[in-house]
Amino acid sequence: MRLFSRKLGLMALCLTLALESAAAPPRPAFVKAGILHAADDGWDIASWDRPHGRLLIAHGKDVLVIDPARQGQVRAIGRIDHAHGVAAIPGTDTLLVSSARDNTVRILDESNGAELARIPVGADPDATILSADGATAYVMDSDGGAVSEIDLRRRVERRRIPLKPGLEFPVLASPALLAVNNETASEIDLVDLAAGQAAGRIPLPGCEGPTGMAYDPEAGLALSACGNGKAALVDLEARRVVRLLPIGLGPDTAIWDEAHHRFLIPCGKSGTLSIIDMAGRTPTEEPAIMTEPSARTAALDPDTGRLYMPAAQFGPAVPPARHGPIVPGSFHILVMAPGA
Numbered sequence: 001m002r003l004f005s006r007k008l009g010l011m012a013l014c015l016t017l018a019l020e021s022a023a024a025p026p027r028p029a030f031v032k033a034g035i036l037h038a039a040d041d042g043w044d045i046a047s048w049d050r051p052h053g054r055l056l057i058a059h060g061k062d063v064l065v066i067d068p069a070r071q072g073q074v075r076a077i078g079r080i081d082h083a084h085g086v087a088a089i090p091g092t093d094t095l096l097v098s099s100a101r102d103n104t105v106r107i108l109d110e111s112n113g114a115e116l117a118r119i120p121v122g123a124d125p126d127a128t129i130l131s132a133d134g135a136t137a138y139v140m141d142s143d144g145g146a147v148s149e150i151d152l153r154r155r156v157e158r159r160r161i162p163l164k165p166g167l168e169f170p171v172l173a174s175p176a177l178l179a180v181n182n183e184t185a186s187e188i189d190l191v192d193l194a195a196g197q198a199a200g201r202i203p204l205p206g207c208e209g210p211t212g213m214a215y216d217p218e219a220g221l222a223l224s225a226c227g228n229g230k231a232a233l234v235d236l237e238a239r240r241v242v243r244l245l246p247i248g249l250g251p252d253t254a255i256w257d258e259a260h261h262r263f264l265i266p267c268g269k270s271g272t273l274s275i276i277d278m279a280g281r282t283p284t285e286e287p288a289i290m291t292e293p294s295a296r297t298a299a300l301d302p303d304t305g306r307l308y309m310p311a312a313q314f315g316p317a318v319p320p321a322r323h324g325p326i327v328p329g330s331f332h333i334l335v336m337a338p339g340a
Contacts, residue, residue: 028287028289028339029275029286029289029338029339030273030289030307030336030337030338030339031336031337031338031339032291032334032335032336032337033306033335033336033337034335035332035333035334035335036066036068036072036074036308036332036333036335037072037074037331037332037333038057038059038064038066038074038076038331038332038333039076039331040312040326040328040329040330040331041059041060041061041062041326041331042059042060042082042326043057043058043059043060043297043310043312043331044058044083044084044085044126044252044297045057045058045084045085045086045127045253045297046058046086046253046297046298046299046308046309046310047085047086047087047088047299048299048300048301048302048308049088049095049110050088050301050302050303051088051090052088052093052110053067053068053069053301053303054066054067054088054110055067055068055299055301055308055333056086056087056088056095056299057086057299057310057333058080058083058084058085058086058097058098059076059083059310060080060082060083061079061080061081061082061083062076062077062078062079062080062083063076063077063078063080063083063086063095063097063108064076065077065110066308066333068301068306068308068335075113077108077110077112077113078097078106078108078113078115079115080097080099080106081099081100081101081102081104082099082100082101083097083098083099083100084098084099084100084124084125084126084127085097085098085125085126085127085128086098087128087129087130087137088110089107089130089134089137089152090130090133090134091134092134093109093110093111094107094108094109094110094116095107095108095110096128096130096137096150096152098121098125098126098127098128098139099125100124100125100126100142103120103121103122103123103124103125103141103144104118104119104120104121104125105118105119105121105125105128105137105139105148105150106118106119107119107152107155116155117155119150119155119156119157120157121139121141121144121148121150121157121160122139122141122143122144122145122146122148122160123141123142123143123144124141124142124143124144125139125140125141125142125148126139126140126141126142126167126168127139127140127167127168127169127170128140129170129171129172129178130152131172131175132172132175134152135151135152135153136149136150136151136152136158137149137150137152138150138170138178138193140167140168140169140170140180141160141167142165142166142167142168143165144160144165145162145163145164145165145166145167146160146161146162146163146167147160147161147163147167147170147178147180147191148160149161149193149196159196161191161196161197161198162198163180163182163189163191163198164182164184164185164189165184166182166183166184166185167180167181167182167183167189168180168181168182168183168210168211168212168213169181169211169212169213169253169254170213171213171214171215171222172215173215173220173222173236173237175193176192176193176194177190177191177192177193177199177236178190178191178193179191179202179213179215179222179236180213181210181211181212181213181224182201182210183209183210183211183227185201186203186204186207186208186209186210186226187201187202187203187204187210188201188202188204188210188213188222188224188234188236189201190202190236190239200239202234202236202239202240202241203241204224204226204232204234204241205241206226206230206232206241206244207224207226207228207230207231207232207241207244208226208227208228208230209226209227209228210224210225210226210227210232211225211226211227211251211252211253212224212225212251212252212253212254212265212266213225213254214254214255214256214263215236215256216256216261216263216278219278219280219281220235220236220237221233221234221235221236221242221278221281222234222236223254223256223263223265223276224254225247225251225252225253225254225265226247226251227249227250227251229246229247229248229249230244230245230246230247231244231245231246231247231251231254231263231265231274231276232244232245233245233276233283242281243283245276245283245285246274246285247265247267247274247276248265248267248269248270248271248272248273248274248288249267249268249269249270250267250268250269250270250296251265251266251267251268251274251296252266252268252296252297253265253266253296253297253298255298255299255300255307257300257302257305258302259302259305260277260305261277261278261279262275262276262277262278262286263275263276263278263283264298264300264307266291266295266296266297266298266309267288267296268293268294268295268296268297268311269293269296270288270293271290271291271292271293271294271295272288272289272290272291273288273289273290273291273295273298273307273309273336274288275287275288275289289336291309291311291334291336292309292311292334293311294311294312294313294314294323295309295310295311295334297309297310298310304337304338305337305338306335306336306337306338307335307336308333308334308335308336309333309334309335309336310331310332310333310334311331311332311333311334312326312327312330312331312332313326313327313330314326314327315327
């Protein structure tokens, strides 16, 4: 009888735990973990310098170098004419920064901000991507409609590969194949890097104004974040859209989170973070995470899983401007930590 009662008690405990587990809300993928403050200015692409453990932000007239491990120490370096993109050059203590209004890219010393080189490129240089060995950079000349190939050792433009205006974020699908979103044409333009020429296009039906782009190398699938609340999952080898997925509004970056096998898409108009889990080639949309309006770009620290999202508040817009001036003192970086 005592054994029977003990079994009944264990069964009741298991049932209670199961019911509590079923009733508990799912844990969020990210939670707000803090704020880092910096001087007011416009901003664009953010990236993570993994060897140095630093956050880099293209920040209007300069580049922000932020060290979260040192209580969020912030340094503003360089003198840039509208910074679009910034990337750490592997194996060095230098940064490559695109300067949109004077059609150059700059190489800066990350430690002291000194400008080491200024390289002319095409019109309105925007996003950049570096080869795996860090010897070559590819700069998307948005208005010029070309890809500038930069020899980072000699610090010169090696060649300029013509495509068409509207170039946004690129990915390297292989050492010889570059794919880049074309925001104006709503397509992906392909580049044969070995031949140094255009290699075709992938139309993105249902995707308007693609900007951010990320790549899942195992599945061979790229994700283009679109301006109409959609993301296009694209098979680059087959050159076709696999699926359109719902996301928030106003994305300007897409990130591949290798450790958790998922795409992260910051959406500035809706103030949300869209998350798409990948199981092989099968995507699953996770619940969106509330962030902040204007948090449209981000950088991921792959070692801590933290996401850093620049944001600010804006005053009323005066047409045709898309937004008003930054509210003084409101620029900051939202820190999102993995949900516990």
